[in-house]
Amino acid sequence: MENVEIFESEGKGRGLRAIRESWAGDIIFAEPAYSAVVFDNLSHSVCHSCFKRQEKLLRCGQCKFAHYCDRTCQKESWANHKNECVAIKKAGKAPNENIRLAARILWRIEREGSGLTEGCLVSIDDLQNHIDKFDEAEKGLLMEDVQKFLEYWPSQSQQFGMQYISHIFSVISCNGFTLSDQRGLQAVGVGIFPNLCLANHDCWPNCTVIFNNGNHEAVRSMFHTQMRIELRALGKINKGEELTVSYVDFLNLTEDRKAQLKKQYYFDCTCEHCTKKTKDALLLAVKDGEDKPEERVVKEVIQYSKDTMEKIEKARSEGLYNDVVKLCRDCLKRQEPIFADTNIYMLRILSIYSEVLSYLQMFDDAAENAKKMVDGYLKIYHQNNAQLGMAVMRAGVTHWHAGMIEVGHGMICKAFAILLITHGPLHPITKDLEVMRAQTEMELRMFKENEFVYYKMREAALSNKPFQVMKEPNSEPATNLFHKKPQEAKS
DSSP states (O other): OTTEEEEEETTTEEEEEESSOBOTTOEEEEEOOSEEEEOGGGTTTBOTTTOOBOSSOEEOTTTSOOEESSHHHHHHHHHHHHHHHHHHHHHSSOOOHHHHHHHHHHHHHHHHOSSOOTTOSSOGGGSOOOGGGOOHHHHHHHHHHHHHHHHHSOTTSOOOOHHHHHHHHHHHHHHOEEEEOTTSSSEEEEEEOHHHHTOEEOSSOSEEEEEEOOOSHHHHHHHSSSOEEEEEESSOBOTTOEEEEOSSOSSSOHHHHHHHHHHHHOOOOOOHHHHTTTTHHHHTOBOOSTTOOOHHHHHHHHHHHHHHHHHHHHHHHTTOHHHHHHHHHHHHHHHTTTBOTTOHHHHHHHHHHHHHHHHTTOHHHHHHHHHHHHHHHHHHSOTTOHHHHHHHHHHHHHHHHTTOHHHHHHHHHHHHHHHHHHTOTTSHHHHHHHHHHHHHHHHHHHHHHOHHHHHHHHHHHHHTSOOOOOOOOOOSOOOOSBOOOOGGGOO
């Protein structure tokens, strides 16, 4: 932690400040998890040590619950799993992820104490819990978790008071960080990273946080573990400047972002973009000029879009993708004469539409709509936003599949430039992109030399390749930086 220090930021309490200059892509600090667990529904398909998704995992022979890539992962996880293994075996089944994470934290405190650990700027005891801001429903759910925890917690382990246990659960609720798989495509778990918890929110931050599963030896040797989070600079950061991250996706109207931050993180955002409502005009933009629609018509199409989104989410959850295509197509017919290309309601439909069309291997239509989506995103997102980079990458791959090699290669190069900054050159997704960039560059040279030969070779290659269904579209919304379990998902 040589690059940062804690300071009292005006109106926000504690924050992190840079003590030396940084540039885009620099790792300001990297931090291993204080404690982390795999989500309940992925416990059999994600390694409980490095959090990578694997087709075949080794199962713990004692508790039958924990799964690992190999003996190395199992050995590295043993200190955290030892007590858990006995408790799960005795209970007969594993409790929910919140209880498992709280137990792992308290077992670590039992081993090491609750003071500052090596490399940490703040102790678990000093992390904010916001219990005083919980409403009655949240307090009730907290007490349910505490009661279930007490039923799970072994009598031979150190006993903690109800108030302290409640503090741990509330820290998890307010500060738990969402962990992703090795390619950043799926949320797979939740962990506590004390230093990261000190970084304040800004809707237009100067840093991004990336989960790195440690796919290179430098990470293993540095942390004796296979996963860490990295705080990376998105641009030049001057010495003494506050380091900020965004807790929510910027692709929302100011009032929606503020409401989400207030509900989930208990503060009123006063960042410049919220104060000035920057980009709201773009997110609500309609066609201009002689054909500018009436306000009444705009309201009708917005409501139609919201109603359609509900129908789309229902169809997606049931796997009815042809229905999703029809709903998106009908909605776009209503939207396109009314909305500008940056309108948030149209961008949301375009995102789902292009993704589902790709899944159904309707690549030409998918590419056309992905291009419209990316054109809108580029006017809204920060130039080095990780979600922008992922969206441009997906659009580039879609164009590649459609045989639109020139546009596809350009998008893949653009995505690579963004993800080099947000993820770094050693992250698996960046390595994948580097391979794609080299492949599309080779194909583009072939295309420019002789288009006819290129398409003939492409046709021959595709005809000899077995039909493959693309990865099923993700029905979950984009994950936020910090994990907060929905109330209805508690068990």
